[in-house]
Amino acid sequence: MSGLESRPVIELPSPHREVLRAGPLEMVFEPFSANLRYVRLGDREVLRGIYGAVRDRNWGTVEPRVTILEKRVESVSFEIVFDAECARAEIDFAWRGSLTGSADGTVTFSMDGVVRSDFFRSRIGICVLHPARDCAGAAARVEHADGSVEEGSFPGSIAADQPFLDIGSVAHEVAPGVRAEVRFEGDVFEMEDQRNWTDASFKTYSTPLRIPFPVQVRKGDRVRQSVTLHIEGPAPVRSPRRAPADRLELRLGALGGNLPPIGLGLGEAYAADDDRGLRRLEALRPSHIAIDLHLNDPGWRDAWTRAWIAAGRTGCGIELRLFVDPSSWPELDLLRDETAFAAAPARLHRVLVFDEAAPCTREASARRVREALRAPGCPIGGGTNAYFAELNRGRPTGLDVVAWSVNPQVHAFDDASLVETFEGQAATVESARAIFGPVPLAVTPITLKPRFNPDATGAAAPADPGELPDDVDPRQATLFGAAWTLGSIAGLSLAGASSLTYYETFGWRGVLEHKEGSPLPAKFPSVPGGVFPLYHVLADVLELAGGRVAPVSTPEPLAACGLAIHRHGLLRVLVANLTAAPRRVLLDTSGWRTQGEARTRILDAGWAMNDPERFRSSAESAVVSRDARFELELGTHAVARIDLRCA
Numbered sequence: 001m002s003g004l005e006s007r008p009v010i011e012l013p014s015p016h017r018e019v020l021r022a023g024p025l026e027m028v029f030e031p032f033s034a035n036l037r038y039v040r041l042g043d044r045e046v047l048r049g050i051y052g053a054v055r056d057r058n059w060g061t062v063e064p065r066v067t068i069l070e071k072r073v074e075s076v077s078f079e080i081v082f083d084a085e086c087a088r089a090e091i092d093f094a095w096r097g098s099l100t101g102s103a104d105g106t107v108t109f110s111m112d113g114v115v116r117s118d119f120f121r122s123r124i125g126i127c128v129l130h131p132a133r134d135c136a137g138a139a140a141r142v143e144h145a146d147g148s149v150e151e152g153s154f155p156g157s158i159a160a161d162q163p164f165l166d167i168g169s170v171a172h173e174v175a176p177g178v179r180a181e182v183r184f185e186g187d188v189f190e191m192e193d194q195r196n197w198t199d200a201s202f203k204t205y206s207t208p209l210r211i212p213f214p215v216q217v218r219k220g221d222r223v224r225q226s227v228t229l230h231i232e233g234p235a236p237v238r239s240p241r242r243a244p245a246d247r248l249e250l251r252l253g254a255l256g257g258n259l260p261p262i263g264l265g266l267g268e269a270y271a272a273d274d275d276r277g278l279r280r281l282e283a284l285r286p287s288h289i290a291i292d293l294h295l296n297d298p299g300w301r302d303a304w305t306r307a308w309i310a311a312g313r314t315g316c317g318i319e320l321r322l323f324v325d326p327s328s329w330p331e332l333d334l335l336r337d338e339t340a341f342a343a344a345p346a347r348l349h350r351v352l353v354f355d356e357a358a359p360c361t362r363e364a365s366a367r368r369v370r371e372a373l374r375a376p377g378c379p380i381g382g383g384t385n386a387y388f389a390e391l392n393r394g395r396p397t398g399l400d401v402v403a404w405s406v407n408p409q410v411h412a413f414d415d416a417s418l419v420e421t422f423e424g425q426a427a428t429v430e431s432a433r434a435i436f437g438p439v440p441l442a443v444t445p446i447t448l449k450p451r452f453n454p455d456a457t458g459a460a461a462p463a464d465p466g467e468l469p470d471d472v473d474p475r476q477a478t479l480f481g482a483a484w485t486l487g488s489i490a491g492l493s494l495a496g497a498s499s500l501t502y503y504e505t506f507g508w509r510g511v512l513e514h515k516e517g518s519p520l521p522a523k524f525p526s527v528p529g530g531v532f533p534l535y536h537v538l539a540d541v542l543e544l545a546g547g548r549v550a551p552v553s554t555p556e557p558l559a560a561c562g563l564a565i566h567r568h569g570l571l572r573v574l575v576a577n578l579t580a581a582p583r584r585v586l587l588d589t590s591g592w593r594t595q596g597e598a599r600t601r602i603l604d605a606g607w608a609m610n611d612p613e614r615f616r617s618s619a620e621s622a623v624v625s626r627d628a629r630f631e632l633e634l635g636t637h638a639v640a641r642i643d644l645r646c647a
Helices: 275-284 300-314 326-337 363-373 388-394 415-436 479-495 533-542 612-617
Strands: 018-022 025-030 035-041 044-056 065-073 078-088 091-101 107-115 119-131 139-144 149-153 167-175 178-185 189-193 201-206 215-217 222-232 247-252 262-265 288-294 317-324 348-355 380-383 402-406 441-446 499-504 548-553 560-567 570-577 583-588 594-603 621-623 629-634 639-646
Touching: 018 078, 018 091, 025 091, 035 107, 044 078, 044 091, 044 107, 044 167, 044 178, 044 201, 044 222, 091 119, 107 119, 119 178, 119 222, 167 189, 178 201, 247 560, 262 533, 275 300, 275 533, 275 612, 288 300, 288 499, 300 317, 300 326, 317 326, 317 363, 317 441, 326 363, 348 363, 348 441, 363 380, 380 402, 388 402, 388 415, 402 415, 415 441, 415 479, 441 479, 479 499, 479 533, 479 548, 479 560, 479 570, 479 639, 533 570, 533 594, 533 612, 533 639, 560 583, 570 583, 570 629, 594 629, 621 629, 629 639
Parallel strands: 247 583, 262 288, 262 499, 288 317, 317 348, 348 380, 402 441, 441 499
Antiparallel strands: 018 025, 025 035, 035 044, 044 119, 065 078, 078 091, 091 107, 107 222, 119 201, 119 215, 139 149, 139 167, 167 178, 178 222, 189 201, 247 548, 548 560, 560 570, 570 639, 583 629, 594 621, 594 639
């Protein structure tokens, strides 16, 4: 290999985390964010997290700059004191945090903060996350601020409204006869189902949503809150510390439904003159190209023609995301009569109608488009251009297809939080199925960052010169982006989504880099004219389009993920290391009648980005089965493809 071919994929550094213990409880503390995460009692996750949040007038999170002042950590207790400064634009808020854990299993997180400038905020306070995996559908005992007690349960399907209001404490069973109680002080708290935004948790927060926002705070205002977790019942024996697994075991499950069609957003960065890039896009064989068409935009005809030509060049269909308002109704006839659509309507896979001024599609709008286009066999659907939360609240009717978008960074931005959303993404599909019945479900688009803020109360500030736009994430071009893409496809496919649309074609929101390279290489490192690692994940999946899918389960779903696809006797298993640490992976395929040795390729080298054609045609390595088990070494965020023949 040449030096160019061996250049490694640039990965972003992983932050330091520290394991703490309070009696029988074990948890993870992040010194860089002052977040407490993954509070566990043995194998049971009690809380997903406790942290202090500062949200600006548009619900944007103002990240803290944390300084640890004191720290005492012992075998079954700890005490940490820190300062956190949250400053951005006009916002200046500082708070002193205290985190203590005692040998009886009591953990207290407190905030004492002062406002240092006048600004508008949507929320300032402590948030507590209960894990959806262990809590969904479970009984909960809620004590309200007036002392009354409510016996209820965490929602099973995703709740559109707050499950509990006016919370003084909430308790749930974490072991037979053992309850975990969380008590809140300093404000009025309530709970929301964060699966609406694909976070796999129930969040209890201060400042009820019934209070108008944003609210102006004045210099000198104080915020004092505390949260205490206490274990009630027979004192459980402290679980021994689990050593890091030397080998991560994954098990291949039984076949389920079909792999949904997967397409790409066209995007403004589509490069119609990049012949090599277009050949690579054609080789990817996406099901469709998605385009946003705003009929109140005078340039919509040019946008449509561009999409039509791109789909023809790529050899795929079109998902038309059509934005309408009353002023645009006359344009519908032009769309039908004056474009190539009239000549070849079969290329149009679906039309998704979105109202410019409404969070969800109005039935009358979908009907108007259906009548105007007169396209037999073409589904006319809609839903929301925003998050599942809007769809869950609006629940539109009269649609042939129901759609919503997904991204993993509505509330949190670190790698671990993004990985947690796989479960939440699947929950949106399962809940949509419960709401809408057999109607096809299209998740579109799926992006790493939010494209816009549907909850904004004011205009977003433009990106500073030399900084990436808010909707761009440098992890798009990393192995982590590839691993996350696999986990997302697995979660949504196994849950029963009917169609998926990922990312864009070219540029820093896409799957291919421009031949000129990144406009900001220091902020978004990439290979000029190359592909991003996630290109290969999509290629491996799309090569088996139309196949059936099977789950790849693991006792550590935040450490690894996988998906199996079976088609015409070929079983392809894709496995990703979701962590920054190299892992040995043992894949158990017992129960499958596999034949011969496995062929494997690991995506962890830079030359796959520089020369994707050579990488995809290169010789694969043989892996010998030991009692239907295959062992692999996976580096940081590496993705393995294992191909087997089976009956």
